Amino acid sequence: MIKSELTRRGLLKTGAVAGAGLALPTIFTARANAFTNEPKADTVTFGFTVPQTGPYADEGADELKAFTLAVKHLNGEGDGGMLSSFSSKALNGAGILGKKVAFVSGDTQTKPDAARAAAKSMIEKDGAIMISGCSSSAVAIALQALCQEAGLINMVGLSHSNDTTGKDKKRNGFRHFFNAYMSAAALAPVLKTMYGSDRAAYHLTADYSWGWTQQASMQAATEALGWKTVANVLTPLAATDFSSYIAPVLSSGADVLVLNHYGANMVNSLTQAVQFGLRDKMVNGKQFEIVVPLISELMAKGAGANIKGIPGSSNWNWKLTDAGTKAFVQSYGKEYGAPPSQAAQTCYAQVLLYADAVARAKSFNPCAVVEALEGYKFDGLGNGPTEYRAADHQCIKDCLVVKGKETPDNQFDTLEIVQVTPASEVTYAPDNKMFAGGDLGQCNPGA
Template sequence: MVNQRKLLHGIVAGLGLMVAAGPLSAAEGLSDGKVKIGVLSDMSGVYKSLEGPGAVVAAKMAVADFGGKVLGKPIEIVSADHQNKPDIGASTAREWIDAKQVDMITALDNSSVALAVQGLASEKKVITMDAGAGTTALTEDQCAPYGIHYVYDTHALPVGTATAVVKNGGKKWFFITADYAFGHSLQENTAAVVKNLGGSVVGNVNAPLGTTDFSSYLLQAQSSGADVIGLANAGQDTVNAIKQANQFRIVQSGQKLAGMLVFITDIQSMGLDIAQGLQFTTAFVWNQDDEAEKWSRRYYEQQGAMPTMVQAGVYSAVTNYLKAIDAVGTDDADAVRKQLGEMELNDMFVKGGKILANGLMLHDMYLVEAKKPDESTEEWDLLRVISKIPAEQAYIPLSESKCPLLK
């Protein structure tokens, strides 16, 4: 009965409903005299630049901006490299929780790692606020009572990008897909958007994570007769694929490239000569408004690069987690998760955000385009916002969610 009641609290928290379940029994104050937050990311591999050490910088900025303490007690950041391996991610999370009393884990920029860590952490009643992984499984069939998916997912990405490409004539698609949970989820969701708009998928090929030579995959795509080559990958994999497509003159030959997950660091790495005109969907642009630009320039002073959407998302997630602890007067996971579900999130990253019962953080997304070289006014002035995608259009409605917690 106790377990059922705790689960009910998790569900009610996201929906913001009142349930006559009696007063919260959590103890006041912090469980071990401090709040400890773990940043678990790819610190050395293909996703290093998009989250990695920059996520640690963002988390530490959030703690400093919060005043370094919550409820009068210190806040500590720990970090580790999951190496894009679910077993390493899970073992690190287990050690953090069991031996180091970590209260919340964030970053998690690999879907397989994120699923493993979210499941383990929820079993131990520890909140995860995923900023980097994409798979919708985190809030759908593998949702968890203490798991929050914060920045983007593989449903939101194609809503903007694939819709724009298909409406501009890109009807026939061929996918080059990262061969793990994230890539397959992104391809599946993008293909659904393409088909719903009257397009078709003429083929696909899976590429191992960390592929450096995309030539054989690009030649298959080039000979497929597709209008569009959809890149269902991310980070250095996307950069390598686009650079090599440029060498094969694929775009010059009439096919379009669609990067389904692109970060500003990717555009900077490629350069606008190659990236110009590339459209993609993102949750954050560093100069999208005055508040975002002011924070981003502070971040740049420490990191030497403008923040990606997931690095900005880590800052926002840590900040709102601390706000929730401050509001309820405890770090008890049930009380904090309930408070997070009742808060409206407003900061430099998100406006009017809401964490739902399945763990999805509902917020607007943006369709952007890489500028032409002569349109850029400074090193990181790389993107223009084409349109805002309302949250209700970007994400799977709660009424259609397959999350078991909702039943």
């Protein structure tokens, strides 16, 4: 028979010794690492957080394809894609600083809390050194804050809210994608040419960070043209039926509907607006028009014939003819049988830009990467000459005004490029009031 001699004092002593023992490796590890998840082995892991469900799942699927392709190219597999056109030659297709690149991915569900949980798991369990990807600015802002706290670099995916590099900007976060202000600045002159300066606009707006800033930017830009704003109605991100929001539009006196919606939200709201016959109506003696400030090829595909003739803006389009775009479209098209979307291009570019910054800095230390990216000027990634502005970590570059193509030549021919608006016409001061209130803070290497 075994007799237990366990006493309260004995239990406390044993617990204290065991606790100290368990804590020791962590302390040693923390001291041994100069920064969070410093890669020790011959592999470095990236964490890709993309929406695989929810209203932006289409973009998420394309982002993951682009990430996979970028990792392949970094590791010297495939045709190298935009590595050949990229102005920097620090990457040679042999991984980064001699380490092979691996990645883990997780579903953000287009929800900030789910995205944080996925990214946290990647950081703590998988040892991710960098987090990238998202299709929602609410998610982007949450991930940027998480990476700032954890001491990682966040290469923001598809995020278009002014706040991402405005009031919510972080030193450890970098955005390649353009923003709502730039969209409105590019789109407004084209809208004036298409529809004149005497218009009354009704806004339907996704009720979160991106929608708010997109609407504010469009309202400011169109009112500067002479347009009036009749109403701005906020719609929930999770909404699928917009009929009760669309029904009052025609009787409101508005002759333009601005859909500040993205992804499946926009596909549904545009489809339902067309069902209500908005585009067939004459209001105030003018043809009723619909504007979608941010359009992607994937949304155009989802909207089908309803997108024809609808103007909007894009960060990039596969029909551009520069060397970077050509290389990327060839590479992506051969791999997946379809041209890449703007979500794919921005995510691919972000991975290359991060890897290049590490290679130039000769370190994975986030603060060295920040230093390498701030004020960095580059070309050859599909958007023409671009600068990662040091003051707010926003890429300043050309952006596109596009329109749903009336007579598509094939299933991928959904959008036509109306004009490439030069960076000089869409740039703004970092302290512009639409971006006010934020502070990059200090770089955090973590650990």
